[in-house]
Amino acid sequence: MKLDYNTLEAKWKQIWEANQLYKVTEDTSKPKFYVLDMFPYPSGAGLHVGHPLGYVASDIYSRYKRMKGFNVLHPMGYDAFGLPAEQYALDTGVHPAKSTSENITRYRAQLDNIGFSFDWSRQVRTDDPSYYRWTQWIFLQLYQHYYDKSADKAMPITSLISLFEKSGISDVHAAASAHTPFSADIWKVMSAKEQESILMNYRLAYRKVGHVNWCEALGTVLANDEVKDGLSERGGFPVIQKEMMQWSLRVTAYAERLLTGMDTIQWSESLKTIQRNWIGRSEGAFIDFSFADSTAKSVKVFTTRPDTIFGCTFLVLAADHELVNAITTASQQETINAFLEKSKAKSAETKVAGQKSTDGAWTGSYALHPVTGDKIQVWIADYVLRDYGTGAIMAVPGDDERDLAFAIQHQLPVVEIIDRSAEVNSSIEDKQGILMNSSFLNGRSIDAAIAEMLAYLEKNKLGTRQIAYRLRDANFSRQRYWGEPFPVYYDADGLVHEMEESSLPHTLPDLDDFKPSPDGRSPLARLDQWARPTPGVSRETDTMPGYAGSSWYFLRYMDPLNQNAFASTRAINYWQDVDLYVGGVEHAVGHLMYSRFWHKFLYDLGYVPTEEPFKKLVNQGMIQGVVESLLLFKERTNGKAHFISSELVASREIPSDLLSAIPVHISFVTAYGQPSSHLDASGIEAFLKWRPEYADAVFECADGIFSATELNGALFYTLSEVGKMSKRYHNVVNPDDVIEKYGADCFRMYEMFLGPIEQSKPWDMMGIEGISKFLRKLWSLFYNDQDEWMVTQDAPKETSHKILHATIKKTNEDIERFSFNTAISQFMICVNELRRTEERSATILSPLVQLIAPFAPFITEQLWQALGNATSVHRSEFPIHDEKWLVNNSFTYPVCINGKKRSEITLAAGTPNNIIEASAKELPDIIKWLEGQTIKKVIIIPEKMVNIVI
């Protein structure tokens, strides 16, 4: 039989489908194993060669685990709600539901091509009402719960209400946006509206007016992790701060558990560090400063350095701190107003640029230093943030660079309080030094002083120990159409009413105009009938953000069709949690943080049995593309665009701001990806056909300046860079094309052979021939050049046993540690060896096929059938190595003197160490070296080496 990938793949895909080979059910007779991929967002560009990298790895692992006797859940689905489909709808008028479905069809075809072992009967789509019904349900649970810090878990809001009725706020120890004190009696006489606004401070899903990241171009607000360097992650549009009524999730309530939970899971250290930094825990104290002569009583500041309190010479509040109005004196009112105005106008640009600022203004008020009683000025400034700590700081210019810069700018007093003269190369961050000018703390080390001051503050009721987190509550409203509607409505008073559980799903209505309204409201607000169904009732017209549906999808796979629950208890108890999660590191602070939060919440409510959703996580790297660009020289020649060959740039010293790079389609470029990538005459012709606006451009290369038609013969060099694979750069490589040419098995193995899967690397077709050759060699062990079946039932050669069992051992170890490239290397060694010795015995070749099966499912299935097996190789048992074939009959030891190899001896296996030592010392060349030397010791490492130390 001839090796013909395409027919072979079609044949087996059809057989697997007909036999439901990869369908999985809860089977208590086998141990479970859950392998999950991060489900894709079905974008219009389709899958490129980078996407399947993680999928191939997880598929190999799934197939391996199945052959090892595990009941493997390996599902796939689509993160179908999201911005790009809506942007596409804005541009083309195509309904997002339609384009998303079309994209999903395309993705499915591409995924099927690669031969994955997904159980497609469990597919989920986040935009399916039967799915988002449960997203809405979980949202309602969040709304109906608060976080009780004493119990350290989420509790029903009804218990909070009973506490309020019993004793007001005094017994409540809960995560809250604000603590307004009140008694039980006061609570009882509050109006429903007043009570509701108090409860909103506690609910895990709550509404508040807050400043949010507003992106004008996208017409929506974004969560903190969706903003990068002041620009939207999607699209790269500017983001400004804006006040809006928004839904938020109280993820901060779980900050500590999100932090400690990381000790129990197997994630890479770097990923854990990213999450830890994002949570940003720091220990310190709240300290109360009372005012000297103001209507306001006191202000709380947060500090991690209570020891520096004697150096505190002024206070600084955030510009939008709640006390600013109350403490501003009449004489300073104008100054403060001017500053607030300026600060507001500035926030848009400078916060984008990330510049440091020492701008500020004095409120006219004085506070009293809590220890010395000195009068100190209270300022407001840009560099203090409302959202961190208490939004107010005690400024210690003597030991804080920002405070110092501010003090110098505004000529405020500075007191040196840390003596660093004993330290070499010490900076403020080092926390090294001795206290001075600090009353009873003088002479203490910083650590000792912190402890002493904390005790002092608590004893004198001046402050409390406190832990602050950088983590902010997650914004949960998007002024967008293509997302889950909120299952709530508002009455005439603006009070929130939950929808009945039985009325879910609250479906997304149809729409044909997707433009957001300029005032920042969702397109849904335009649907009068839907938005205001009856007088006095209005619906929430915002929708949930992209991460809503993806925060729990892994649970739905356990029981995807369930109508009565997000998954049955039976299914959840069987599948428990995800054993292995494979996906990109770009989700470190978004999806992975929110999923853990939702999962912990569901755990508190008793719906899931484990606290953490993902036991082990592997981050696959990104496969990058090569971006080829033409350099456009902006100084135009006779009004014509001037392109310049890239090698001239260095020699001509053209200022880089006069150059811009125009990405070119890689198919135009010759020697693409190489240092000598260039366009020849036909490439230039193709380029001009594609970008006709450059038809009259001039092209400057080493030989001179030409118009396109004069350019025959001259090579025009492009600029080659490694970058993202993206439609924009015209460098997307479609897996379908690779599979068409080399077959799915080859594509899978080559993706794995590129290097460790955690690593990012550029896609490069150069090496794929090596894998292709390997598969042909494998095939040739079974069929000769005349396509005759060569496998015999003869006894194999002993050396074949040896190489086979070494390969079995290594394959098991390598798959377990996710080192697929080294496993493939071993297959190559094995196949080469078997070919060299012309091994044709089924005893050897049969297990070899099984070993390679997870990597190359199609070709191995075919060979397995040809070997006479009635059932699939993917249902067979993974080979186990036999130690007896791995024991050496003899072993050649390198004999070293002081670690340098001088000779070697070959001795029988299991030779006692004293004989090895004696034999080593008898070697003539060694004796020559040892002459006149004293042997200090002899080190023998079994099966490794003999080292004589002189």
Next chain:
RNA sequence: GCCAGAGUGGCGGAAUUGGUAGACGCACUGGACUCAAAAUCCAGCGUUCGCAAGGAUGUGCGGGUUCGAGUCCCGCCUCUGGUACCA
């Protein structure tokens, strides 16, 4: 700035616990087969001295520990990622 990770041939990368550095693949060079090409097979392939046998040297740089260091320690350099007025 701070935090984390990484630097190995012409290239992608091996070396699992401190034990013969460069596995495996690509590229390249030479040879066989062929009228020729492709395909296939064989051999070579860090640097350096040498006709060779063989020697020296070599894992970003400078030190150290050790019989022995790509691997451990100290000090630097470079790159990648995260983060940035976080008190």
